[in-house]
Amino acid sequence: MAANVAVDGVDLLIVGGGINGAGIARDAAGRGLSVLLVEQDDLASHTSSASTKLIHGGLRYLEYGEFRLVREALIERERLLNMAPHIIWPLEFVLPQNQSPRPAWMVRLGLFMYDHLGGREKLPGTRTVDLAQAAVGAGLNPRKGKAFIYSDCWVEDSRLVVLNAMDAAARGATIETRTRLVDASRVAGGWEAIVEGPEGCRTVRAKVLVNAAGPWVADVLGRVPDARTDRGVKLVKGSHIVVPRLYPGDHAFMLQNPDRRIVFAIPYERDYTLVGTTDEVWDAKPGKATISSEETGYLLETIGRYFDTTVSENEIRWSYAGIRPLYDDKSSNASAVTRDYVLDLDASEGRAPMLSIFGGKITTYRKLAEHAMKELAPFFPQASGAWTAGAVLPGGDMADADFDRFVTGLRARYRSLPPALLRRLARAYGTRIDQVLGSAQTVADLGQCFGGDLYQAEVDYLVADEWARTSEDILYRRSKLGLHTPDHTAAAIDAYLATPQVAEAAVAG
Structure with missing residues (x-):
């Protein structure tokens, strides 16, 4: 372990590289503040890559009276759609x-409120269909009765985190992965913290400590x-769970179980659902979570209840689990625990400020970051005002947020590259696709093929620009290519x- 080395102070030391930490880093850096974000593993390596x-x-x-949260989330839904049209797109849900x-009547009332609470502009309103007649009924058993169809959006969750971190870095923030907080103490003028990264330990001084450690929020405290x-x-x-495709079509299903819990079935990576x-409830210490046999059985039972096909456990292609750090509102029902967020500012009696983040959801991360900066504003009178509403994320600056038109333009520019590859890269990187492809005009120009359509040029980009350091980072967080490669x-x-030139590029990045 290297000896402690002090570094110049920063305005904000942010602990946690999930969506909340990355979002706050971006917002703060864009206001002119100096920011250091440390994440003990990879960006989005836990909760923020394990969402639906x-x-x-x-x-x-709405069933639990969370009207403020729902309204805020609905407003953010269309904002985010415009900010990152490459990784966020509309999705219809059949209920x-x-x-x-x-x-x-209760469901329809809830959908009426859903349609009108958030000032919906782009997404269509709710409609009713007869499942026996409508194409969306295909694959259901029984295929009868009526269904409501409403719209929300899909997001590549871990990529959303990375894009926020990239934008933060472009605005001057320092992002350090594989770096953990060892301890922190209040000192004159702020904080003195010990962080440990690949090069050893060092001392960091900061004016404000932001605890955005997700499931580890109490551990940091x-x-x-x-x-x-x-x-x-x-x-x-x-x-x-990810299973072979259960039904035709590009729509999703919102399935209501007898215990009143909700399960989604969503088209995934072309071939899967x-x-x-x-x-x-998770009673153990925070850590790597895996699906239990009881959860597997519950989800397979739901499939059997609603669809005209059954799926066995050995047909599950992949599973993932995450621990949600929800604010403890003392609810005994895990499904009813609030998904709203709480910002706890500890700065009483002139003490150095610490802001801890409890709860939250991906949809409201930008607003959470804005609220966090409002809480911290008294400590940074030099900072500029709110700016992120409508500010596009890296790769999202395509004309009229029109993804399909953007892809059409790419095909005209890269005529010798496979259309499926171009579309996948456009979905992942948007207008930054040129940084991935460089001067390549043919597949041979992309370098070594690692399997499927993953080439050296993309891996090099992910190492240099997106903090990717392992195959898991690349195959399951920067992409889901692990489902498609040998x-x-x-x-x-x-x-x-592990080759010297790539390892050196990783250090430089």
């Missing part, structure tokens, strides 16, 4: 009523000797990443 991958208002939260534990601990966090595990989520791909990537 939706930008949505949260229709079911069958033939097995619903809720009466149709425990490393601060005089931290206030009157706010609680409730950890809830949510798990998903994503099914989730579950809600289980078994040897991961080992081939790791071997390439």
Whole structure:
């Protein structure tokens, strides 16, 4: 371990590289503040890459009276759609009523509110169909009764985190992955913290400490000797399975189970259906979560209840689980625990400020960051005002946020590259696709093929510009290519990443 080395002070030391930490780093850097973000693993390596991958208002939260949260989320939904049209796009949801534990009038009332709470502009309103006649009924069993169809948005969740971190870095923030907070103490003028990264330990001085550690928020508080601990966090595990495609069409299903819990079935990576989520209280320490046999059984049972095909456990292509750090509102029902966020500012009696983030959801991350900066504004009178509403994320600056037109233009420019490859790269990188392709005009120009359509040029870009350091970073967070590449791909990537020239590029990046 290297000896402690002090570095110049920063305005904000942010602990946690999930969506909230990355969002706050971006907002703060754009206001002219100096920012250091440290993340103990990879960006979005835990909760923020384990979501149901939706930008949505949260229709079911209306049932628990979360009207403010739903309204804020609905407003943010269309903002985010315009900010990142390459990784966010509209998605229709079919809500069958033939097995619903809720009466149709109640569901329709909720959808009416959903349509009107957030000032909807782009997305269509709710409509009603007969499942026996409508194409969206294909694959259901029984295929009868009526269904409501409403719209929300899909998001590549881990890429949303990375894009916020990239924009923060472009505005002057320092982003350090594989770097953890060891401890922090209040000193004259702010904080003195020890962080440990690949090069060892060093001392960091900061005016404000932002605790955006997600499931580890309480753990970070425990490393601060005089931290206030009157706010609680409730950890809830949510798990998903990926199975062979269950039905035709590009729409999703919102399925209501007899226990009143909601499960989504969503088209995923062309060939699959994503099914989730579950809600289980997590009583252990935060860490790597995996799906339990009970959760697997629950999701498979839901598939059998609604679709005309059954899926066995050995047909599950992939599963993932994440721990949601929800604000503890003392609810005994894990599904009913609030998804709203709480910002706890500890700066009483002239103490150095610490802002801890409890709860939150991907859809409202930008607003959460804006609220966080409002809380911190008294400590930074030199900072500029709010700016992120409508400010596009890296790669999102395409004309009229029209993704299909953008892809058409790419095909005209790169006539010798496979259209499917161009479309995938456009979805991942948007207008930054030129940084990935460089001067390449043919597949041969892209370098080594690691399997599927993953080439050296893309891997090099991810290492240099997106903090990718392992095959898992590349195959399951920067992309979902792990579902489409042969078994040897991961080992081939790791071997390439270990070569001296790539390892040096990673250090430089």
